[in-house]
Amino acid sequence: MFYFNCDYMEGCHPNILKRLQEENLVQYVGYSEDEICASARNRIKKACGRDDLDVHFIVGGTQTNLISIAYALRPYEAVISASAGHIATHETGAIEATGHKVITVDGKDSKITPEDISRIMEEYNNSTTIDHIVKPKMVYTSLPTEYGAIYSKKELIAIYETCRKYDIYLYIDGARLGYALGCSENDLTLSDITEYSDYFYIGGTKCGALIGEALVIKNPELKPNFRALIKQRGAMLAKGKVLGIQFDELFKDDLYVKINTHAVEQANDIRDTFAKKGIEVVGNSPTNQIFVNLSDADNAKLSEKVGYSVWGPADNGLTTYRFVTSWATSDEAVEELKAAINSL
Amino acid sequence: MFYFNCDYMEGCHPNILKRLQEENLVQYVGYSEDEICASARNRIKKACGRDDLDVHFIVGGTQTNLISIAYALRPYEAVISASAGHIATHETGAIEATGHKVITVDGKDSKITPEDISRIMEEYNNSTTIDHIVKPKMVYTSLPTEYGAIYSKKELIAIYETCRKYDIYLYIDGARLGYALGCSENDLTLSDITEYSDYFYIGGTKCGALIGEALVIKNPELKPNFRALIKQRGAMLAKGKVLGIQFDELFKDDLYVKINTHAVEQANDIRDTFAKKGIEVVGNSPTNQIFVNLSDADNAKLSEKVGYSVWGPADNGLTTYRFVTSWATSDEAVEELKAAINSL
Amino acid sequence: MFYFNCDYMEGCHPNILKRLQEENLVQYVGYSEDEICASARNRIKKACGRDDLDVHFIVGGTQTNLISIAYALRPYEAVISASAGHIATHETGAIEATGHKVITVDGKDSKITPEDISRIMEEYNNSTTIDHIVKPKMVYTSLPTEYGAIYSKKELIAIYETCRKYDIYLYIDGARLGYALGCSENDLTLSDITEYSDYFYIGGTKCGALIGEALVIKNPELKPNFRALIKQRGAMLAKGKVLGIQFDELFKDDLYVKINTHAVEQANDIRDTFAKKGIEVVGNSPTNQIFVNLSDADNAKLSEKVGYSVWGPADNGLTTYRFVTSWATSDEAVEELKAAINSL
């Protein structure tokens, strides 16, 4: 049986495994100070269109989020997030554990708007008890969001300009960034994302790597001694070359975008199949996550043939389910899912 | 040129790479709840001689230490460590960052004695300002220690009984545990270590794995919701099977002890070569770390031929250097080092 | 001009000042281990109807909240609060700064219901990603709430039983507890509050004291080494007798309830005056806080004669304002306010 539960059920792209094999007994210095990491950093900088970037390789997404946020904030400062944002819901209070409040805004499709940011900043700036409330100092958002939505270039610029206006940071969680870049509706390049944020991370784990995320820091205020915080939070891999290999391979010959584009095409195919079958595709996800409302009867039939996740209750006695493709999803698996849908 | 700088310069044992290859496209659930992790847990429990153990796979050593210690302590409690202990010196204040003081004792060879523990506990218990000082609630030690020393079974029992007497936890950092188990002077088994500690970890990264440490928890007080803290600190790997594979392979057919025993034998060979050459081997390390005092002249010659690390100044104008073997050290490398020593 | 902005604009009840004068040069040991604190503890235990209570004197409310909550929670645990709860809004993220998330529920009048608690606990207990979300482990509420509302005995019992059912703590912030006890609609005694909570604090600062709150701990799990945390967070007053004096005086001859009852009667008088004048009294506060909706014109007139605070925008172009009486409010001040209202 094929599973569409999430995008981290398989291992990694074969090129990475091959490289791990080749480099296995070659000796390198530790802690990502090796030549492979240096090469991977250069590839990423080139892809981002600037050379004045700090690139750090960190094992996982929660780590990358908590380190990035804890680094940027003073003790009395807070981060703004959509209420469905990963840091607000699925990281066991990781941000609060670093001492900082997550200020949430309800956001359609888990997106944040310039209006959300302005409202919060004006409330803070106009507060008559300003010392008694946390100071919002950064915006966290995901691209794609937890609901698979993306930002247009125009939207991102508007958010970034709002952040500049209020002198707050913009941080983008790109756990699934490859699927945004590989989406036909997307008009953002890595250069744009670099230009219109203070820092962001390029997701590896869910986008082709075995492990690892690549944090890209543009804002010079966020650079000094960053590695010390990575080490302190236990996120500096001794065998740093393992992380370097992931990104050195993924950013060779545009592999990162290619493999994730394919996954989005598969998702589109599945979405179309659901729609043609008259099954409601919900939300606003043009990326690798598909949300559909199924009746209990349909779910009973479908779940016998393929794996997927329950997302939550919907109207009219239906339930929302999530199907996810990944760089590793085979065409065979997609065909099997489509057949199962069509036989409902 | 061969390097003896540390034991994390290579990748992993070939069996692990092979297994990663085999399992690469097989779908597993995430977060170490998969069958491979289950199998690895069972192998470790068997090796430890008990079934009532919680085994968690965590990416790296600093993470394992900080999570284990933060889990066990109340906000006003502290951990006792040798002053050269890894948590006291080389983790960028990771323990303090979780809110807890590290109480240090000078320890020969970075070892802790029952007397050290008793002295600290009696001072605390007899304090006239007990609310004004931190409460020591656990002992941290490494096996082997940062200086390569080991504990005898008798020593470990004495430490554990002292901890029991004062109702404090004993936690053992086994980053290099394989090299202790593989050392001819060692009389401790994994069962003993399980029996005479509250929890400890079996080092993977430095002992044959690509990444990962296996935390073994015996004390039931330290078990509930432990995974929540792993997740919160960003140490729960999405592709948990990657960690499971490391330990499922290393604990198959006693591989873990075998490969590390070989490394210790190589280290002994190197130690003998130094000694025969009249070069002082210092400290009390019977494991994979070799500490020697070299003159500047000898160092100049030797460092042209092999890589190793400076450890610190010694008497008589000499300097202490560290040479480290690992499960990955080839006999060819050892021969080259020996030849270089002999040609001094 | 008289001010009704808040209940901490004056000093303390004259008995306290008198006692401070009498004891000024008498030598006592520090850190609340003196005889006056002992006497005050005894008076409070008696008022609470039990002898097996730990009573701690802490300088202020935010401190008391953060220490009480940080003491009770493990690193991955969280506290449930009304979204208007003081810890959620007006303590500059003090709880998050101790590492813990505040889970908020919208609560009418800033009250929490058994249904709120059950819903959150069932969601947690039924979560399929339980390690990825914080564990709710306590309920925080205020009595009276931030909007002046109180709980009936029946309501409090229902909340406490819900907490027992789910094995979570109930903590009550009694910053203005005197005004609840002094309210004619109240049917709770200090004994009841002790019985139907795990711990709570009796507010001094806003209820007659110069400084200080008295934390009353019933649940034995929450007692060991509590003073160590008080000291660590900088809340253990060197001249502890100063705090002891506050409560030794306030709990002599029922002074605490007497003076705060008078303040509530004054508030009732003011509420009646507003109502009779046709000005809408909003919310559900039977205690010392009065919330009314005023037009800009009325506000312009009234604010020339007495001081009070803006609370927020209301419907129909009106604005909500808050008037607060205290144990220190003179009848002369009330008369002046009433005259000002009547002349609108």
Next chain:
Amino acid sequence: MFYFNCDYMEGCHPNILKRLQEENLVQYVGYSEDEICASARNRIKKACGRDDLDVHFIVGGTQTNLISIAYALRPYEAVISASAGHIATHETGAIEATGHKVITVDGKDSKITPEDISRIMEEYNNSTTIDHIVKPKMVYTSLPTEYGAIYSKKELIAIYETCRKYDIYLYIDGARLGYALGCSENDLTLSDITEYSDYFYIGGTKCGALIGEALVIKNPELKPNFRALIKQRGAMLAKGKVLGIQFDELFKDDLYVKINTHAVEQANDIRDTFAKKGIEVVGNSPTNQIFVNLSDADNAKLSEKVGYSVWGPADNGLTTYRFVTSWATSDEAVEELKAAINSL
């Protein structure tokens, strides 16, 4: 019986009590934004010889220390202290609880030298594993120190210049500052201390106030939003005028220095009496703390007549005891102690 155990056994200077009485029913805004605090700030700025200072009133010393240090440090930074420094020994790990390591140096008389600082900074700057160790970013010292010692102007300038050289902050804990200023060997003025530190606090609690310390911040980097951190840590007194009154009175007509000078003169008198009697006065304290070595027999006799504290074991079977005078010590008490000494 008179007690010489510590300098916080009495209340406050009568002028403060008188002012508390006068202002008791006068209404002021809260949180130290009132006119009395403003006046007290001005007096302190004048005493410090500069107008560009931020002055904050905080309830106690541990709070002031933890807030000041937590404000200044980034998550990976640490503070240097003498090993007997208050933050290193008697604050229940308050600094570690804010996430920061305290790096200790053995210091004669609990003093820190430029050499101590340089050694630590050079070690850090020259470290080959700089990301793996905490970054020292500030120096904490007390004036007088925990052993009653003071710094000369020349010494303080040398320390401050060393801090400037390495770009680290200098923070001075002035819990007993009045006794340094009142000491005949002292050549430092408040202006000097302001000039040669980044921030420091003027102790109130031990020097004449009922409660409260006055933090003086000169370095502009340490000023923005400081009040937010005070509030977050529960150290912002609602009835802020209470703190303002302490310092408005103490800094009127030089009262602060006058009353503490008298206490030091009394201490000198006691020291002379011990010395003349042939009892060894130990350490190097010219301030209000007196350390002497007594035999068990002498202690048995003396302790029947006056109170004082044991400090620790000394050589030759003797024990070190501490005697402390304060602004509140009466001449009658001194005479009684002297008589008791002379009758040994």
